Amino acid sequence: MYxxxxxxxxxxxxxxxxxxxxIGCNRCVDICQVDVLLPSEKKGESxxxxxxxxxxxxxxxxxxxxxxAIRLVHPLMNQVRWVEKDELTGSKKQ
Amino acid sequence: xxxxxxxxxxKYGEKKEYSCDVLILGGGIAGCMAALGAREKGLRVILVExxxxxxxxxxxxxxxHWESAATNPCSKVTPEELVDMMLRDNKGFNxxxxxxIECREGYDRLLxxxxxxGKIRDxxxxxxxxxxxxxxxxxxxxxxxxxxxxxxxWGTTFKKAMAKKLKRVGVTVVERVMVTSLLTDKGEIGxxxxxxxxxxxxxxxFMVFKAKASVMAMSRPARIWLFxxxxxxxxxFRPTQCIGxxxxxxxxxxxxxxxxxxxxxxEFSAAGKSYPPYGAGNNHNTWYPASIxxxxxxxxxxxxxxxxxxxxxxxxxxxxxxxxxxxxxGGIDGGIYEIEGPETISVExxxxxxxxxxxxxxxxxxxxxxxxxGMMVGEEGKTKVPILKNYTEAGFDPxxxxxxxxxSGWKSATFLPDERQLFGLPGGFMxxxxxxxxxxxxxxxxxxxxxxxxxxHAAATGHYAGRHxxxxxxEAYAESENDKSETGKNRNNKSENGKNENGKNENGKNExxxxxxxxxxxTDGGNTSGEISEEQxxxxxxxISKPVMKSEKEDSFPTGYRWxxxxxxxxxxxxxxxxxxxxxxxxxxxxxxxxRIEEEMAKKSxxxxxxxxxxxxxxxxxxxxxxxxxxxxxxxxxxxxPLCFKxxxxxxxxxxxxxxxxxxxxxxxxxKNTGAGIETSHVPLDYYGDLSLNYEKYNAEYLEKEAVYHV
Numbered sequence: 158m159y160x161x162x163x164x165x166x167x168x169x170x171x172x173x174x175x176x177x178x179x180i181g182c183n184r185c186v187d188i189c190q191v192d193v194l195l196p197s198e199k200k201g202e203s204x205x206x207x208x209x210x211x212x213x214x215x216x217x218x219x220x221x222x223x224x225x226a227i228r229l230v231h232p233l234m235n236q237v238r239w240v241e242k243d244e245l246t247g248s249k250k251q
Numbered sequence: 252x253x254x255x256x257x258x259x260x261x262k263y264g265e266k267k268e269y270s271c272d273v274l275i276l277g278g279g280i281a282g283c284m285a286a287l288g289a290r291e292k293g294l295r296v297i298l299v300e301x302x303x304x305x306x307x308x309x310x311x312x313x314x315x316h317w318e319s320a321a322t323n324p325c326s327k328v329t330p331e332e333l334v335d336m337m338l339r340d341n342k343g344f345n346x347x348x349x350x351x352i353e354c355r356e357g358y359d360r361l362l363x364x365x366x367x368x369g370k371i372r373d374x375x376x377x378x379x380x381x382x383x384x385x386x387x388x389x390x391x392x393x394x395x396x397x398x399x400x401x402x403x404x405w406g407t408t409f410k411k412a413m414a415k416k417l418k419r420v421g422v423t424v425v426e427r428v429m430v431t432s433l434l435t436d437k438g439e440i441g442x443x444x445x446x447x448x449x450x451x452x453x454x455x456x457f458m459v460f461k462a463k464a465s466v467m468a469m470s471r472p473a474r475i476w477l478f479x480x481x482x483x484x485x486x487x488f489r490p491t492q493c494i495g496x497x498x499x500x501x502x503x504x505x506x507x508x509x510x511x512x513x514x515x516x517x518e519f520s521a522a523g524k525s526y527p528p529y530g531a532g533n534n535h536n537t538w539y540p541a542s543i544x545x546x547x548x549x550x551x552x553x554x555x556x557x558x559x560x561x562x563x564x565x566x567x568x569x570x571x572x573x574x575x576x577x578x579x580x581g582g583i584d585g586g587i588y589e590i591e592g593p594e595t596i597s598v599e600x601x602x603x604x605x606x607x608x609x610x611x612x613x614x615x616x617x618x619x620x621x622x623x624x625g626m627m628v629g630e631e632g633k634t635k636v637p638i639l640k641n642y643t644e645a646g647f648d649p650x651x652x653x654x655x656x657x658x659s660g661w662k663s664a665t666f667l668p669d670e671r672q673l674f675g676l677p678g679g680f681m682x683x684x685x686x687x688x689x690x691x692x693x694x695x696x697x698x699x700x701x702x703x704x705x706x707x708h709a710a711a712t713g714h715y716a717g718r719h720x721x722x723x724x725x726e727a728y729a730e731s732e733n734d735k736s737e738t739g740k741n742r743n744n745k746s747e748n749g750k751n752e753n754g755k756n757e758n759g760k761n762e763x764x765x766x767x768x769x770x771x772x773x774t775d776g777g778n779t780s781g782e783i784s785e786e787q788x789x790x791x792x793x794x795i796s797k798p799v800m801k802s803e804k805e806d807s808f809p810t811g812y813r814w815x816x817x818x819x820x821x822x823x824x825x826x827x828x829x830x831x832x833x834x835x836x837x838x839x840x841x842x843x844x845x846x847r848i849e850e851e852m853a854k855k856s857x858x859x860x861x862x863x864x865x866x867x868x869x870x871x872x873x874x875x876x877x878x879x880x881x882x883x884x885x886x887x888x889x890x891x892x893p894l895c896f897k898x899x900x901x902x903x904x905x906x907x908x909x910x911x912x913x914x915x916x917x918x919x920x921x922x923k924n925t926g927a928g929i930e931t932s933h934v935p936l937d938y939y940g941d942l943s944l945n946y947e948k949y950n951a952e953y954l955e956k957e958a959v960y961h962v
Contacts, residue, residue: 216636
C-alpha cells in the first residue's frame with residue numbers, strides 16, 4: 158500500500174512510499190540533492206515528502222532504495238502517450 | 252510547516268570555521284574534478300556542496316554521452332579541428348580556452364573516472380559487433396560513427412565513484428551547505444578572494460571557510476524569466492537547486508562576467524511546460540538517431556546537410572559526402588554547414604504528413620534500439636526511473652510501441668519571445684588561460700564559466716582549474732614566505748588599472764590577463780595571504796539570517812514574502828522589462844523595479860526553517876543575477892545575432908565606421924561591479940591567442956607528467 162507521507166501539496170506529490178517495504182533507513186533522504194525529503198519523526202517509518210514541488214524527477218531516491226519501496230511518478234500533465242505502431246499503419250487486426 | 256516539526260537540530264547563530272589551501276565551491280562534476288586536481292598537488296582541499304556529492308549537480312543523477320573526446324584513441328578529429336568548429340559555429344562568441352581544454356583533456360578525465368570506478372566502456376560485451384562500438388577498446392560512440400569523438404557513457408556510475416574517490420584521497424567534503432558569499436581581502440570589492448561563507452541547509456549553522464585559493468564550480472543561473480511555484484522542480488532542465496548563486500556572489504565580490512546579455516527563447520523544461528526530457532518522442536541526443544513517423548505510420552525521412560534523402564539507416568551516423576565530420580545528429584540550434592549532421596525533414600505545414608509524430612525504435616537495428624531504450628535512457632540524468640522503469644512497467648515495448656512527439660526537435664513545448672532562458676552557451680565568469688577570474692585567488696570551472704556546457708567540459712575545466720589554483724597557492728605562498736617584495740611582479744598584475752581596452756598583453760598577443768582590478772591594489776605590496784574581514788563575515792550573517800531570525804522572534808505565524816512569491820515577481824519583471832527586444836528606458840525601469848523588490852525582500856521576507864531559508868537565499872541570488880543581466884544588456888548598445896541579443900533602440904554610433912550597429916560589433920563586452928559603479932571593457936573574441944601554443948605554455952608540467960594525448 159502506497160502512502161503519500163507528505164506535509165501536503167496543493168499540486169502533486171511525486172514520491173510515494175510502500176509502507177510495507179520501507180524500512181525507514183533514510184538512504185533516500187541522504188541522496189536527494191534537493192532535500193525534498195525529511196526523515197520521519199518515528200524511527201523506522203518512511204520519510205516525509207516535505208517539499209514535493211521541488212522534486213526534479215531524477216530518481217536518485219528510487220535507485221538508492223534497497224527495499225524497492227519508492228514510486229516516483231511525473232504529474233498527470235506529463236504522462237505521455239504511446240501507441241502500437243500497427244494501429245497507425247492499420248495493419249493491426251481489430 | 253511549523254518550526255517545532257523540524258526534524259534537525261537548529262543551530263542558528265552558531266558558527267563553524269574551516270581553513271584550507273584550496274576551497275572548492277560546488278560539488279558537481281566540475282567541483283569534484285577540481286578537488287581532485289588540487290589534491291593531486293598535495294594541498295589541503297575542502298569541497299562545499301549544497302546537496303550530497305554522490306548525486307548532486309547537473310550531471311549528478313546520470314549522463315548518457317560525453318562530448319568532444321577528441322583525444323580518445325579512436326577519434327579522427329583533433330582538438331584544434333573541433334574547437335575551430337565550435338568557435339565558428341557561434342561566430343566566435345564562445346569560450347575558446349575552456350572548450351580547448353575540454354577537447355584536449357576531456358578524455359584524460361574520462362580515464363580518471365574509469366579508474367575511480369565509473370563505467371566508460373562495454374566491458375560485458377553487451378553490444379559486441381555494433382557499428383557504434385570499437386572492438387579493441389570497447390568504447391561506444393554516438394552520432395558520427397566514422398569520426399568517433401562522442402562517447403556513450405554509463406553516467407549513473409560517475410558521481411558515486413567521484414564521491415568515494417574524494418574520501419579516499421583525503422578531500423574534506425562539507426555537504427548540505429549552501430555557499431552564500433565570497434570573502435575578499437579586507438572585505439573590499441575586487442579584492443583577492445580569501446574564502447567564503449555558507450549556511451547549513453538543515454541546521455542553519457553558519458560556516459566560514461578560509462582559503463588561499465578558491466575554485467568557483469557552481470551552476471549557471473536559472474529561473475530568471477520563467478518560474479512556476481507549483482512545480483519548481485520542473486521549472487528548468489537542470490536541478491532545482493542549481494540556481495546560479497556563484498554568479499551572484501561573484502558579481503557582489505567584483506568578478507568580471509562575459510556574455511551575460513545573451514539569452515535564448517526558452518527551449519526546455521521551463522516552468523513545467525515541457526514534457527519529461529527524453530521521455531517524449533524525439534530524435535535528439537539520447538534518442539539519436541531514432542526514426543520519426545507520422546500518425547499514419549509513414550516515415551519522416553532523414554536528410555544530410557545537402558538535403559539528400561538518406562535511405563540506409565547507417566547513413567544517419569556518417570558524415571555527408573565531402574564532409575570531414577559532423578558535430579551532432581539532429582542539429583538542435585541549426586549548426587553551420589560544415590558540421591551540420593543528419594536530421595529529419597521539417598513536416599510543419601506539409602499536408603503529406605499527419606500529426607502527431609511519433610518516435611519509432613521498432614524499425615532500428617536491434618543493437619541501435621537497445622542502446623537507446625536501455626543503455627542511454629537508463630543512464631541519462633532524469634530518465635532511468637521515471638522513463639525507462641516506469642514506462643517499461645506500464646507496458647511500453649520499443650519493438651511494438653511508438654512514443655508521441657510534442658514538438659519539433661528535442662523541444663516539447665513552445666514559448667513566447669519574452670520567455671527567455673539561459674541555455675546554449677550562456678554567459679558567466681570571464682577567464683584567462685589559468686581559468687582564473689579577474690579576482691586573485693578565484694578560479695572558475697564548469698557551468699560557472701561563460702559559454703559552458705556538457706559533462707566533459709565540466710570535468711575537464713574542473714580538473715584544470717583545481718590544479719592551476721593549486722599551482723598558484725604553491726607559487727604565491729612560497730614567494731610570500733621567501734621574498735614578499737617579489738609578489739608584485741607575479742602574473743596577476745599584468746593588466747593596467749583595471750582596463751583592458753584592447754585586450755592585448757605586453758607581448759602584443761590577444762590574451763586576456765584578468766581585465767580588471769587584480770591584486771596590486773589589494774595585496775598591499777606583497778601581503779599574499781590576505782585577510783578575512785570580520786566585518787564582512789558579520790554583515791553576511793546579518794543578511795542571510797534576517798528572514799529566519801525574524802520568524803524565530805515572533806510567536807504568531809509571521810507574515811511576509813516567501814521565496815516563491817519573490818521568484819514569481821522577478822520572473823514577471825524580467826519578462827516585461829528585459830525580454831526579447833531590449834531598450835535603455837525599459838532596462839532602467841526594470842532595474843528600478845528589481846531594486847524595489849530587493850528592498851521589499853530585505854525588509855519583509857521570511858522562512859520557517861533552514862530549507863526554506865536556502866530557497867529564499869537562492870531567490871535573492873536570482874535577483875542579483877537578474878540585475879547583472881540588465882547591466883550587461885544596458886552596456887551592449889547594439890544587437891548581436893550570435894548572442895540572440897536584440898536592442899530596440901540602436902542609437903549609439905561607434906567611432907569605427909566598420910562596427911556600426913547594423914554590421915554588428917564583434918567583441919566581448921566584459922562587465923564587473925566595482926562597488927562605485929559598473930565597469931565595462933571590450934575584449935576581442937580571439938583574446939585567447941593561439942590555442943595549442945598557449946595551452947602548452949600554461950600546462951608544461953601537466954603535459955610532461957599526466958597528459959595521455961600529445962600532438
